Amino acid sequence: MTHYGNIFRTFRLDRQMKLSQVAGDGLSVSQLSRFEREESDLSVTKFFDALEKINVTPDEFMGRVNHYERAEQIKLMSQLARAHYRKDIKRLEQMVVDEENKVLADQENKVARLNAILFRGMICDLNPSRQMRQEDLDQVSDHLFCTENWTIFELILIGNLFKFYETSYMYRLVDEVLQRKELYQDIATHRNLIEATLLNVIEICIDRGDLTAAKHYHDKLMPLLDNERNAYHRILQLYFKGLLAYASGDKTGEQQMRQVVQIFDWIGATYHQETYQEHLKRQLEKYSHIYK
Incomplete structure (x- = not known):
């Protein structure tokens, strides 16, 4: 239940309820306090009982969780951009360690696992002597093609990691992005990422000697720069x-x-x-x- 304790505490305080008013029926004050400090988890049953006592629906709670996680991810991507721009490999390596520690604490934290791969990709981009692991690339591929509704997170993964795939698979990834027009046509931030990705693809196609593909993606880019x-x-x-x-x-x-x-x-x-x-x-x- 990553971040759940802190968010639960925010809801409880918003409703001006004490720990003792929520505890009871198998949930002690100390258990609830540890949960809010994110030192331990609650069983699903106890968690939903506690939500009911503070008059918060599961949908309302998860809405706050998703907003929190998006804000955290945006902050993390901003840190990534700064470290990459400054060519700060040490900072990127520490960011990898931080995400891997999150995975150790919660094996189901898929976002942290993918973040670590993304950050390793940025290190390889700055230091060509470092090579991406195939198992990492396979994990990203599995995620992308098992996720029906892509978000900005998937666009960031593709935009920064596609260059590490062999050429035909790189084209497959980029073509998949272009087919999902609903994802970027009316969202400026997403569209900006697509433009940057296409510019990078054009450069890589030229570098790999595929001038036909470079022209193809240049033609795809032009309508976006209207x-x-x-x-x-x-x-x-x-x-x-x-x-x-x-x-x-x-x-x-x-x-x-x-x-x-x-x-x-x-x-x-x-x-x-x-x-x-x-x-x-x-x-x-x-x-x-x-x-x-």
């Missing part, structure tokens, strides 16, 4: 469009990539300017044989 809502993604789209052209033998793509690097410089986006300047240098070296 306004100026996300200028950053529109700028990146121009960069990867240039890269796709350059990798396909069209030297004008180089100029387009250079223009994007210049845009980042003009707007003072130093990190992005340096990142894509270095990326451009690597791409020119990689495809130099085409233009000899």
